[in-house]
Structures are given as C-alpha cells and as structure tokens.
Amino acid sequence: MRLLAPLALALIVLAAVGWAALADDAAPMSRGWVFGERGGADLFGNVCAACHQPDAKGAAGAAAYPPLAGDKKLVSADFVLTALFKGLRGMPPLGDMMTDGQVADVVNYVRTHFGNSYPDAVSASQAATARKTAAP
C-alpha cells in the first residue's frame, strides 16, 4: 500500500469541483474520493448526518448511532479527531476522504452546535498531526 502513496498524492492534485446539481436549491455532490464540501455545516449535513442524522440526535435500530447533540465526549477534540482518522468500531475513518482543513472545520462545527459549546477550536495543522498519529 505504501508504494502507492505517491501516486495517490499525485492524484489528489487533480481534486475537482463538485457535480453541479440540476436543481438550483440542491447541493452539489463531490467528484472523486475527497469530499468537495467546504465548511463545517456542509460537511456535517452531507457526511456526518448520513448516520448521526441532520439534527445530530443519532438513530437506533438493532444498534444505534450515538447522538452528537449534547455529547459529553466531544469535550475532547482529540477524541473526535481520532474517531475521524482511525474510525470507531463500525464507523469508517472518514477523515481519510477529507483535507486537514475540512477535518478541522467539521470538528469545530460539531463541537459548537447541537447544544455543544466547546470554545477550543482545532486547527488544520492539529488535524494533520492527528492524521499522522493515526496512520498504521
């Protein structure tokens, strides 16, 4: 896998704009294997909300997606960064498909919305460090 990293990085440079939506009110979809969304709200709404739901209250079936709304674990930004880069049980490592800046944006967004108000924002360089730490 390692030997392909340079190739992968070379391809990232080609990261393109999103697919235009035909309807005016609809959000564009990403091209390729990096999310095209910019900003915490769009990243949350188009990625995290897939499981944790648009209101961040989670959902339950045979097992549950935990709510991120009012989630005490979010006091630790490192916890969220680690979840994004290493995955958490069934949760895939979604940070692999985001830039460091996108990871910082979405972490900061979820930690300051849905009843969460943690003022210590993370930076893109903190996200980069967490990415390196999580690498196998």
Place this chain on the structure above:
Amino acid sequence: MALMQRDPTMSDTAAPSLNRRRLIELVGASVGGAAAYQVMTRLGFASESPYRGPIKLDGDPKGASVVILGAGLAGMTAAIELERAGYRVSVLEFNLRPGGRNWTLRGGDVYTELGGATQTCEFDPGLYINPGPWRIPYHHHAILDYCRRFGVTLEPFIQLNHNAFLHSSNAFDGKPQRIRDVKADFSGGVSELLAKATRKGALDDEVSTEDREILLEALRSIGALDKDFRYKAGEDSAYHRGHAKDPGGGLGAEPIDGAPIGLHDILTSRLWRSLQNFLSYDFQTTMFQPVGGMGRIGEAFARQIPDRIRYGAKVVSIRQNETGVTVAFEDLAASGAVREAKADWCVCALPLTILSQLPIDVSAPMKAAIDAVPYASAVKFGLQFSRRFWEEDEHIFGGISYTDLPIRQISYPSTNFNAGGKGVLLGGYTFDGPNSYEFTAMPPAERIRRAVEFGAQIHPQYGAEFENGVSVAWHRVPFTLGCAGDWSDEARSAHYNDLCQIDGRIVLAGEHASYIPAWQEGAILSALDAIQRLHRRVVAS
C-alpha cells in the same frame, strides 16, 4: 454491497490514505490487471471458494443446544446444519423476515430507514430490486450448492453486455460509448502498437525469433488487425467492433464499416478504467441470480428450519459462564419486553456494527477484533420505468453501464428479455467514497430525484418514462448499520484470527469472519467453518 460487490469506480482523485477497494482500483488503473489480481488475492478477493460439498458433522452432540443470533445466510446455515446433526437450535432475528442482507424489495413492501423515513415500494407485480447481494459468481460453490439443495431456481446474471455503455462526463462530449467499441478499439489500438514495436525489433531482446511470428499472429487475431497489422476501419476491425451499418438482406444490404475510436481518445477518456469490471475473477461469466429476486435464497433457507426462528427479537446482551450462554433480547412484538434465551453454545452471526455495541462476555482479544472493523457505505436505487426503453430503443439486454457520475452504474434487468412492458433498473450503486455518504445523508425522495437526473445524462428517456423508485442506503439500514465489513490489511492481520476463535461457548460467523467479505459465499463458508470447529469441541467434551 459486494455482497454487494466491489465495483471499481471511475474517479479522478484519491483520498490521502487508500482504502482497499480504492487501492485495487488504482492498481488496476495504473499498473495493469495482473498486478491488480495479485493485490486482490493478497487482500482475500479473487480466491476460489474452498467449498467441497455438504459438510458432515459426525458424532453425537448428546442433546446439546445452540442459540444462533441472526437469521441471515450465515446464521441460517449454522442452524440448518446443526439441527441436522442433532442439536437443539433456536434463532433470534431482529427483522420480521429471514435473510438479513439477502433481501428483495417488491411492490407493496414498506421499508423504514434509520431516521424514520419510510418508503413504500410501488413497483408493478413481478418487478423487484435487490438492495443487497444481486449476483453470484460461478466459483462460489457453497451458495450454488445450497441453492441446488433447497430448490432455488437460478438464471444467468448478465455482467458484461457489449452493447451497454461506458460513460464519462468529461469525454466524447458526455456521449456514452458502447462497451463493444471501447473494448475492441482499445484492444485493437494496443495490439497495433505492440505489433509495430515487435516488427521494428524493439522486443528482440525479449522475444525469440520463433515466438515473434507467433506473437504477431496472436496480436492480429486478438486485436482484429488487418494483413498489414493495422487497426482501422475495414472488415477485420468490423469482425470485433461491428459495423456502422449492419449487413442486411436484398438490395443495398451491404454493411458499412465504422471508424474505430483512436487510442489517444480512449486513453484520455479513462473509459478503459471500467473494463476491469469484465476481467476480474469475481465478475467473470457465468454469473447467476435467483429467479424472482435474491431474497428467494433467504426464504428457501428459512423453510428448512420451520418454527426455529424467532422474529422481532433485538439482542441486547450475550453472557456466558462455564455451563452455558444466556442471550437477553427485547421482544419487539411485546413493547420491547426483555426475555432470555439460554443454550449450551452460541453462534453469533450479528454484523459487527451491532455486536460491537452489545455487552458480551468474550476475551479481550476477541472484543478488540469485534471493535476493529469499519463497515462500508453503499447505496442502491431501484427505478421503475413505463417501458423497457433500454431494450426497445438501445438494444441493451441485461448488463451494466458504468459512468463517472455519482450513480456509478446502471444495471439492466437480467430477466424477461424482449417481452415489452415495464421494467426496473438498478439506477445507481455506490460503494464507499464521498458520493455514497452524500446520497445516504439525503432523504430518500431526494436520492431518487438525483439518481433520475444523473441517469438521464445517459438515457434521455428517463424524463418521459420514469414512474417511481426506492433507494436503500446501507448505513441507514436498521438491521446492519452499514453494508459489510471493510477490513484494512492492518486490521485483518492484527485481529482476524482472534475474531474467528471459539471463545468459551461463543463463536462468530458472517461475511466479516471470512476472506470473501461482502459476498454471501463468505457468510456461508464462515458459518460452516465455525460449526465444524464447534462440533468437534462438543463431541470431544
């Protein structure tokens, strides 16, 4: 779902760290099929099923009981074979139907996803979509054997249709190209180049004089080259790519040859990336599907163990001690009243997304393994149209068109060919990657609207002929919370053996406990291996 499948997609960018499927796609796209095949073999794909016929569980289980968790194919395989061997079996299932991810949606079916959105499938009678597994390779011997034994009628699943499309929004002005043309012209163009190099002596260090002549003949044959080893419009290339005007009868009936697509145009279009969908071992002919929908298999399994499956049972804890296993479950038909099932042994075939959230008495290494496997994202769309325009207008009978649009592919029904009437397309199938999550995050109606918009770029008839649709986003499926185990190399080498151990009185089964992840064959083989080891332990005790 590979049980779904592992479909390489056509993308222009890569994530900073590669997942396995993406790695294969990259290897396949950049190095070539042989290298991709080696990677696939190492990662557990592309290996022939070791199944060699029905298992024999000889020896007396002395009335031992087994509680089996999950009535998917893994759980039901365990239940059927253990009961035949003399065990007392009971199965707990969350859903109100058997099969798990083996599932078919038909008209009248109601499906509520996590988050509460409910869809009612409005397909006409006889039409269906398989939200989960949808095709069976000929080398998946175990599931084929069970289909034969349980009377499930199979029919061919068309994977490669030369007349279906390859489509890139960035190439050929967005006009879909016939697979036949891309395949023949790529092969012809490459053969012509190689023949040129060979005849110039550029390969003399690599190829003996005798082999050189054979190689040239082979290139002419495989590449449809003419007598001068050129690939161009003419009867030789038409032998593979067909004609601009097909031959007919009577006056004016002579065929007209078409001009091949130039190699440069094929290379830069990247359409060749999709050709590996027809080359890889998992997708080679002959593939199969059950007549009437994949769900026929789960239904047939369940008929083997009437009255053994308790539906609407949500497992909430799994406890064991020296004398037995106690599984607590909520009885969903009785307002979630908690009940207990006790047995001597437990075969747990719950997805790891579920199991990792339950209190379970197992060793630390097994618990770590249970927690180590993320689940893939996948979304499928079933779209009903008022007529089978793909057959009537475009002469596409089964098969799959691949595209770089977020829907990734459109699959045409492999049944009821040429009969007219309505039809249901698989209007999209994403597997991992950003678009899969983006579709999942949308309300179902929005997903369908997008799938119809995107699909209309390949088939303009969508606009006039679309009637209704359903979509299943596997991360929102209440009974799995994901599509299938998405093992990384690192996780597999650290945890796989721990996951598959018999831990006291508990053993796990399912596609996640196999080297054929996301395929039904993996689920069945995992169950057979687990119960054979369990049985040896029981008989020896």
